[in-house]
Amino acid sequence: LKLEALRKYQILGEGNFGQVWLVTESESSSTPYALKIQAKFELIEGGQADTVLREKEIMSQVRHPFISNLVKTHQDTDFLYMLLDYAQGGELFNAIHADDHDGLPEENCQFYACVIAEALAYMHRRFIAFRDLKPENVVIDKSGYPVLIDFGYAKYIPEKSFTLCGTPNYLSPEMITSRGHSCSVDHWALGVITYEALTGLNPFFEEGMDQTTLYKSIVQDHYPYPDEASAIAADFIEKLLIKDPNQRLGSLAGGEDDLFAHEWLERFDLERLRKRELVAPWVPECRDALDTSNFADWSD
Template sequence: MTHVYLCIFLKSFNEFFVPSFQSLTEDILSKLADVLEETHYSDSDYIIRQGATGDTFFIISEGQVRKSSDEQVPVKTLSKGDWFGEQSVAHFALLCKDIFVLLVCSAAHLHIFPRSFKQLIGGLDDVNNKQYDSDEVKAKLQAEADYFSSVTLNDIKIICTLGMGGFSRVELVQLKNDANRSFALKVLKKRHILDTSQQGHILSERRIMMEAHSPFIIRLYRTFRDSKYLYMLLEACLGGELWTQLRDRGSFDDGTTRFYTGCVIEALACLHSRGIIYRDLKPENIILDSRGYAKLVDFGFAKKVGLGKKTWTFCGTPEYVAPEIILNKGHDSSADCWSLGILVFELLSGSPPFSGSDPMKTYNIILRGIDMIEFPKKITKSAANLIKRLCRDNPSERLGNQKNGVKDIQKHKWFEGFNWEGLRQGTIDSPFTPTVEGPLDNSNFDYFPEDTEDPPVDEESGWDLEF
């Protein structure tokens, strides 16, 4: 039974659970489908005997089950869509008093273990607990949009190059009428995008960045296009990449790692609440502003799948890819939880836990599981516990992917005493404050030569009209 069918089956589930299952959101139903296991029984098999501990909840998806207490009690026949073992879900400590005898050969049963059910559902009051922008934030964003709506490419002056990618480069720029501010301009070659069939990724990146507003996500203000390039006018963060700091220091202590991980968690919380998965978490994609606060950049692999939905695209940096991506089982925001665990490990130790001489060897090591990895002594027990709970093989068991979402990560012992509200308000000191001498200071970035290539003109195909 496919994951999609399971979600539909649960949504239409009848009788006792109608009020509960039909009120669940798609993301919770999807998580329930993940923990369902399919079991087959043969004709006249006993499923539960009298006096057995009721620790399993069954839903019949095919065939029939006969229920009786003793020979004097009339037999009741259960069929597709019926359920039993419900007391274990309601109370988690009762004994099943009935005998269930299977009548039809090869009938399939789907069961939920109560622990998983409790973790995923809990009280239904919190199911629809989402993050929304305040009126003050919305007003600020509208004013910002109005300001940048009148900016054109002719208003932009290029200062120097901050970074380079496969088919893009990032320039430090200023607006000609404002010498007190600077911006980052991401320049992408249209011909290269077409040659590599990246149109969908680029348009998705733009849509997501225009939607995701968080102090921990790089801001996209405006986009432009001409016959050769696409342009994205971004917030300038002149503190450099987190990867540069990690490279220079070798590894971070608990306090430093906790701060930067906290910034990433806040960014992921914003994305996940909007049904967006990031899929490319690594130190190279975390940039520091002038205060030393971290922000996520590069949303080329990000995708809006919707709450409770999955996607099957294979993408990401090999060392950070979750097992379900490798196995093509479909993945959702829980893949970001896995990558968060890998990030914590790398920041504390200086290198990721899974690494091979080539991607295929790395994937094989990942599939062996986090429990096969020997943790360096510098990683404390509480940090190791957090990493292992983020990197559970089963996505439904990962911290951050259960009923309380990222709150479960924030309440973990490793974060004990951490000032989350101070982080959100920007009132706590960062562990490292970059030296930034002004809006044109690029000293925290490596040197890159000017781009002398003159790409061909892209014949207007219409795919870039959104820019």
């Protein structure tokens, strides 16, 4: 990766350990990429050095149309660099929680759930759990297809892991109680983000709730019925948000196939979906290849 040749345009995102920039590989190239820059000192201080190494290792192994493609990596004395494909539609979070609405039409939610489930199924066949599925870690590409990003918590789990990790609002009961978890934590999170996409609300978190109360709610409580959803959509969510991971949709005898056989997703032709032959319900409007209008403004 020739850093000196890259042209930076705008910050796409910012986190505890660095930034993501929209770049092209040279002044003359119009092919956009997302450049993730992380400070080594901050990573080491934050105990995240192993996390970023595992992210690079896993992203180097996976190749799927709905998983962000790691193009190149580089490091110098102070920083780590990951060059990734640029998804122009912005974060799924911004699509769900827009200025003029909270929640999306059910048709959109169905499509996003099916595409994300297909990406997860690919990973789970390789015993890789994503472990941080949330709307901020899903971006929409220029065709309107969701793509998974940020593999910092992804892990090869042939049997069980006991590490508490991820984002509190999307954690599964078995991760919170440290009973040991497997890939089914991703199915729980799929249920949470599907509920959020349909209603604009998190099924377990309420404004002002502290983390202990949130965890208690996830482990013990039943969520409010999603009135905005059809009965079939509500059933899909209910089968994913089952407290016992062994009884959860995707972890039964039929495995991941059960997700796609469910009445809410069964209409999708998976072969055509993987080839991006199905028209997405929302395709981002972009002026050109470098348009960033679907991302939050980080210029301040």
